[in-house]
Structure formats: C-alpha cells, structure tokens
Amino acid sequence: MVHSVTEIRRPVRRRLKRIVQKSPDKEHARRALAILQLYALRGCVTAAAAAVCAARSSVQRWRSLYESYGEDGLVPQPKGRTDWKASAAVWSALRQLLAGTPRDHGYLRSRWSSELLAVVLHRQSGLHVHATTVRRWLQRLHYGWRRARPTLCIRDPRKLQRMQAIAAALADSTPGTEVFYEDEVDIHLNPKLGHGWMPRGQQTAVPTPGQNRKAYLAGALHAHTGRVITVAGERKDSLLFIHLLYQLKRTYRAARRIVLILDNYKVHDSVLTRRWLARNPKFQFVFQPAYHPWVNRIERLWKQLHDTVTRNHRYPTLPALMTAVRRFLRVCQPFPGAQPGLATAA
Template identity: 50%
Template sequence: MNRISLINRPERRRLEKIVQRSKDKRFSRRANAVLLVHRGHSRKRAAMLLSAARSSVNRWCKWYEESGIEGLKDVEQGKPAYLPGDAIVQMLFLLVSWSPQDLGYQRSRWSTELLAKVIHESTGICVHSSTLRRWMPELGIVWRRAAPTLRIRDPYKEEKLAVINAALKKCDADNPVFYEDEVDIHLNPKIGADWGLRGKQRLVPTPGQNEKYYLAGALHAGTGKVLYVGRHSKCSDLFIRLMEHLRKTYRKAKTITLIVDNYIIHKSKKTQAWLKQNPKFIVLFQPVYSPWVNKIEKLWHALHETVTRNHKCTEMWELLQRVRRFMETASPFPGNQHGLARV
C-alpha cells in the first residue's frame, strides 16, 4: 500500500514540529518523508524530493506504522551509560553534604581524587577520579560556587515578617506602606559585563578621585510610585529629609508605614526624636540579614545596571543628572521600561 494509514491532527502537528524544530536532521528527514506520503505523494516522489532512496522511504514508513514517532528515532549506538552502584551513590551524596575538614582532611573543598580515596577507604571499592567526574553530573552533583551566609539568625524573624505582611494587607490611600532604603552613588564606575567583540575587552575610563552621593528612596508597596531625596552624607538627616518629603506628599494619610533595614540612621536618637513629634509615621524593621524582604533593593539594582555600571561621566553633577532621569522614568516600578528610555 503506497499511502500511510490515517494520521490524526495532533499526531500530524507533532510531525510538523519535528520537521521544523528538531536539531536531529536524520529524525527530521524521516518525519518529513512520513508527512509527504501521508499528504498523497507517492513514495517514489517523496524519495526524489528528499534525495533519498525509495527503499529508505519504504523503511521509514514501515517503522512509523509499527512504532509511531518513536520508531523514526535513531537507535542509540554503543553500550548504555553505566552508573555506579547504590553503595557508591549513597556514599557520594553523604560525602558532599559534609566538608573534607569535617572528616579530618586538610582540604576545605572536595576534589574527585579525595572523594575516590574516601570511597575506597570506606567501602573497599576502587574507582578512578575521572570516572567520578563523569558520573557525578549524571547524579545531579555539580561543581558550583558557594554562597556566603552568616551564622547569626534573627530570633524574632517570624514575628517581624508577620507584622510586615499585616501592614502590607492594609495598604491603601489612607494608610500607605513604603519600602525604604538608601543607595550609594560613586563617581568611579561599577564595572560590569557588556556585549563586545571576542578577544577585545571593553575599557572603561575612571576619573581616579572618587566622589560619593547618597539617595534615600521610598517605593510605594501598592502603586509602585518612587519618591527620593539626596545628600552628600549618609546620616540621620538624609532619612529625616525623606520622611518630611513623604509627609508633605501624603498630607491626608492617617498613617505612613516604612519598611526599613537595621541601619543605624533608622534608629538613631535624632530619628527617634523626630518620630515622636510625628506619630503618624510607623517604622517596621525587617529581619536581620534579610535584604530580599525590602523590594526597593530591586530598584537600586536596576539603577546600577542602567546608569552607574560602566558609565563614562567625569563629573558627579553629570552622573547625578542621569541618576535623576532614571528615578523619573523608573516610577512606577517595576514595569515602566526604564532600561529603554532616552536621556
């Protein structure tokens, strides 16, 4: 029989996607042959269109009729990949959960040579380090950079998060909630990756003598509106200036809640004295070492990625013009496509 039996629409769509997208050219060619025959072409015609032998087209169609799409795939050549036995797998997972120094070795990180040595001493199984290097990715054990962390834990973390979440649920026009934080602006540019020609590193000129400027910003938790003030010193006056700006902007608000980190200017004596005179302000401290709680950190990251990284400004006033332009285009944040805005 010259034609293939009826192929339903989902199956036909799968074959078409294989022809269009598969990186396996042999698989794609076979699927194309099946589609051509299904659409009414003779097998001789399909062979001519694909520059294949008619016997090959007959064979591919037979494979498809017997096993479906799976029958068109190549049979894997050579021996199947060998994975280690349960004893070695269990030992590997156990060892990588520890540090070599926990077991009395000098190294602070595991090497495949040391893993092979410990496995041999513990189980009597002799396995080469290169074999472990080949097995471990298959088992989900990969070589990756460690992340720094602190041993200090905030004992009141859950209570602080509960208070912050409760304030966020009540956020409205009468009781706005803001994420507040400060950011440093350096005249010496932050260096970051950029697109360029291979083998040619981009050079970023630096002014040499660094200057600093500081912003205090507030991100509205509901609307994404951004308010900020600036100063040449990072002190309590900077934080107080921002709160005064918020008080003037939101005069009709009954309360103004600020979610802040544990930096000293947020709880200094001068700040506490100002807060006593302005009882409508409520300051909520985020848990210690939990910067992800404060959403304005993403705004500062976007500021550095958009403006301060690899910049070519030679004077601070020039850089601050770009920073102010960013702050204007970033509000509301996120979603205002600040990265595509013109200067």
C-alpha cells in the same frame, strides 16, 4: 510480525506525518517518511528507497524495526559507544557526594573538583573514570559550575512577629494611611564593575577617577502606587534620614498616618530621629527582620539604579553622575512598571 507496513491504521499514519513535518531530528523524520512510502507503495522497498533517497538496505532495516517495535522502533539511537559506566547507581553516588563537601571525606579542599570526584568514586566503587567523564556526567545531571550565594546562620528570633507586622501594614486600607518601603544607598564615583558585551578574550577598560568620592540617597517607595521620593546628602546620617521624613511629611500633608517599612540601620533609631518622631507622631516604623534585605522592595529599585546608571559608568565627576541618578529617579516612576533602562539621557 507485530506491525505491518501495508496495514497502518489512520491514527498511526497521522502521527507519522506529524513526525515528518515537525520533528527536529531529520533521521527520525526520514524513517517515518520511508514507512509512509512503504504503505503507499504496498510494501515496495525499491520504490520507497528511491522516494526518500536512501539505500534499499536502510529502508529494509527501518521496515524491520517498525514491524518488530512499532513507532518506537523508528526513534534513532544515540551514536557512538554506550556509556556503560553511567549507571543509575553511579549517578546516585555522584549526587550524594555533591550534597556534601570534600571535608566530609577527609580531604583538604572546600569544594569538589572533577578530579577529586573521580578519585572518591574509584575509592568507593572501584570504578575507573577520567575527570572529563565526570564533567560530562555532571552536565547530564544538570549540574553547572556556578558561584555560590552567602547565607547567614544567624536567625532573628523576632522574624515571625515582624513579618506579621509588615503584612498587617500592607493590608491596612484605612483612609489617610500611606505605607512606604525606606532605605539608603551609596553612590560611588568609582564605577561598579559589571558584565557587558565585549569581544571574546578581551575586557572592556572602564576609566576610574582614582580617588573615590561618595554621595548618599535616602529613598521611600510607596507600597501601592510605586511613587518614589528621595533626598541626597554628603553623609549617611540621621540628618539625611530626617530630611527624607520631612519630605514625606510635606508631600503627604493630608495623611493621618505614614508607615515606613525599613531595616535596622542605626540612624533609624538614633537620638535625633527619636526626638523628631516625638514631635511628629503621625509616623510609624515597622522594622524588617534582621538579615532579610529582600523583604524591602526598594532594594529592587537600587539594583535597577546600579544596573542602569552606576555600573561601568564613565562620568568624570560626582555632580555629573548625580545628574544621571536624578534623571533615573524621574523616569523610573511608578516602580516597578516604567522602563528606565530604555530612557534617554536628557
């Protein structure tokens, strides 16, 4: 006998009391309480069983587990049959399969199914398992059936140079220098569909006008203050972009230099834009790396705009929708920091 229920040290008693008070496992707490009762009653199994409302045989079994294994012996074991097939070697083989694709093993499928995983495991190790068992193993390995994200294999050779230029622009604290993130966004009369709360088994119907109409916004987000300046137009062209530059020039008259961090959209380097810049040398463009939209923080503003206003909207006309968009642009400042999702419609 390694441990005795009649001679339990004080730190052990404290840990057992903590298990009784805070353990989410009721069976574990009940066993710990039985051991504490045995200690208080000097090992009387009958009285301890009556105190915890358990059979004498159960208390005697818990006592034997504690005396043989200590506190670890009181932890309840999982109920049901032991999954003897779920060995570390099998799980390692399953992880290796999931790191590749079925095409690597000569199959037509582009992604793994639980049935195909079971077939390949049988072919590699001779292990017979059902697809349901494979899905249960995947859950235990913290794998889920989720949507993949696209990524481009194309790399911008100027990425390092452009990222350094963006970092230098953001770190520039010269008086009279204003730094902005700039981008354009489309506003569709046909609503963007998205998730929402609805009864299980039913989909909420969102009415659409049928023929889509569009409006366009060009916006600039101040990199330090979070102020947002936008202009709207019926076409996403150089004139819309130049209109935004003119608004920035009027708003920041005292600025000696206005730096814009922007993507490689063609209107940012068109003939009309270059002509306007030649007459306004205070503007400086810093282009972000190609295929790196997450570098531009104003993309977060557009996402918030869609989540708040345009997704699943029910505005019948484009002017009504644009009224809501303008309301959002007023209440979202400074961005981030404000809570436009809690704003009222008026």
